[in-house]
Amino acid sequence: MAAHVLRLRLHLLFGALRGDRRHVIRTLLGLLVLLLAVGAVCWAVLRLRTAPVEVALTVSVIAGAAATAGFFVAALVGGFDDQLDPRRFAVFGPAPRPLAFILLLASVFSAPILALVAVGVCVVMLWTAHGAPLGLCVLAVILGILTCLLLAKVALALGGLVLHERRSRELTGIFLIAILVIVVPVGVFLVSLEWDGDVPAALGEAVDVLALTPLGAAAALPARAIDGDLVGPLVVASLTVLVLGILWVWLVEHVLTTIERPSSGRERRGLGWFAVTAGTPTGGIAARSLIYWLRDPRHLVNLAIVPIAAVVTVLPLMLVGVPVEIAALVPVPLMALFFGWLAHNDLAYDSTALWMHLAAAVRGYADRAGRLAPVLLVAIPVLAVALPIAIMLHGRWAVLPAMVGVCASLFLCGLGLSSISSALAPYPVSRPGDSPFQQPQRTGGGLSQGVVLIGAIILSLPALWWGWLTLTADVEYAWTAMWGGLAIGLAVLLIGVFGGGAVFDRRGSRLMEFAEST
Structure with missing residues (x-):
């Protein structure tokens, strides 16, 4: 044989x-x-x-x-x-x-x-x-x-x-994103090394x-x-x-x-993101949210503005005399903060589609967790690519763990607070099909925006302080900042998902009234 x-x-x-x-x-x-x-x-x-x-x-x-x-x-x-x-x-x-x-x-x-x-x-x-x-x-x-x-x-x-029969364009895209997240930071790291005829110590x-x-x-x-x-x-x-x-x-x-x-290839090929995510309430909501975020101009504009707004902040800092190596570290934490903040009013963008979640009687935590999938899918690769570039411009790779902790804390704290805010205090937004820049008249909504932003910063103060000590006092604080920032962010995220889920369960009828009236 x-x-x-x-x-x-x-x-x-x-x-x-x-x-x-x-x-x-x-x-x-x-x-x-x-x-x-x-x-x-x-x-x-x-x-x-x-x-x-x-x-x-x-x-x-x-x-x-x-x-x-x-x-x-x-x-x-x-x-x-x-x-x-x-x-x-x-x-x-x-x-x-x-x-x-x-x-x-x-x-x-x-x-x-x-x-x-x-x-x-x-x-x-x-x-x-x-x-x-x-x-x-x-x-x-x-x-x-x-x-x-x-x-x-x-x-x-x-x-x-x-x-x-499930290798779809979405799944291949996830793998390609994973490759991008690995290859780009490694390439930036190698390019930033100074070769003097010998192998740099960091590379060795x-x-x-x-x-x-x-x-x-x-x-x-x-x-x-x-x-x-x-x-x-x-x-x-x-x-x-x-x-x-x-x-x-x-x-x-x-x-x-x-x-x-036995299965029908035609049926599987038509599932899209639903063929990629798990067959659970959380997976179903994540798939639906991914479809909405990646096709709705209102969400796409929000995602595109975050990196642009963060990079633009470097210009005034440099004009007032902030050193380039310090100003280069500012955009990435800002991007992490705004990415976490994006989901603070996600429920309002559903409009009447919210009835699917309520009619299916999904648990609140499943709704809260599933809605975070689009932000995670976009934000993690962007931050993973931007972070090593910022460190390369800064010039000291020893501060990388501190930056990871600071960004993780700001991003995850923002997601946790947004999970509560979008169920507790949604406010009207432009309706499906309207211009992303068209905003309806409203009397409220600013409070929840400010609370999520300021709350994420306040909760991340320990990680920010450890990061500052890494830059000004002792680089050994970098690891404290990383593990501390990750712990704070994950704790706030879990509290936000389950706390926001409880709010969603209790206010289901009012949320449906809000969706029908806006």
Whole structure:
């Protein structure tokens, strides 16, 4: 059976070159781009033979970790059709464990893995030039390739199980946002480092940590063999392959012995955000809120104004003489404060759609928690991208934990108070279809706006004070500010969700009257 699967894999591999002319041209162009990319990477790796060991270690670990993570994310997000999906062989009744190893072996004959093998040969040449043992270099490359291969196979299997017929545009967007949140801060951090011919201390510490993780352990093995600190990366890399191998065998056995529930792809494709969120009252309200926030111009304008207003505040600060490195830290906490404040009157934007929540008799805390999903989905990536940029302009990465604590406290306290305010004191807003800048005449509403803003600042005063001490007294206060700010923010958020839920349960009829009359 192994020989048959291998022949099948080779036929599929060369079969990509058959077909109409356009298909063949696209395939050949793709292969050409891949060959050029592999050639460039191999050339860069071989150039490191004359670089110091520390520089070669840094580049190898970062590149290896990025490639390893890329195999998993690309397989999970891309929605590729796995030609060696174990379910395709279920009709032949194979034993799960032998099939798992056969499919893993056949998957080596693919363009990405063959490209990794070519790069791995250059990596062996790199580290043998630095004096690392040849056998250990080969072992490191094999462990790295197996890690990438197993991660891709596990991701494809999980995508087939969990995301089968549910891989929607919304879910892919969430994964892409997650990648953006990770890649941009890391890129900003690397760009901000000052290279004087040696590896910066901050980057060296990050590489040391990364070398003890499943992502970078295999890539760090040759350099650690030279330094004499081999045990940690070797254990981590070996355990990673072992655990992923066990998980892959279990997934193959699971998909071969599990009968999928029949479903209609057409129905699932039409669910949108409802296919992504949990099938609970909170998940349903979150999906509906996401649809409203991402399509209603009234909400979109509010979301767009927050970053603009926060950045504009830097100009008057600089005009009055505030140093740039201090003024650069102001916009991000302001964005966190205003993002938390946005939901203070969210219920009023529902208009008569509020009746769905009341008619379904959902609990108040489910309504309060579900409505926070759009703000969280937008605010967290924006803050995660803006925060490292502000720290880079400031120049001291040691204050990053303090800024995280301050922003978390302002944002979460604002959400908690907004969860109470929107149920306790809603006020009229522009109706659906009206201009976002058109505001109805009203006699009240300003009080709740001010209470949420000022309340979030007052509750965040401890985190703000610790952040100030980080800048002016001792940088050790940064961690106090981070953990203290997170604790305060989460406590206020929980109190706000459950307290606002109680208000929503008690004032349901009045809220419906408000929605009908505005």
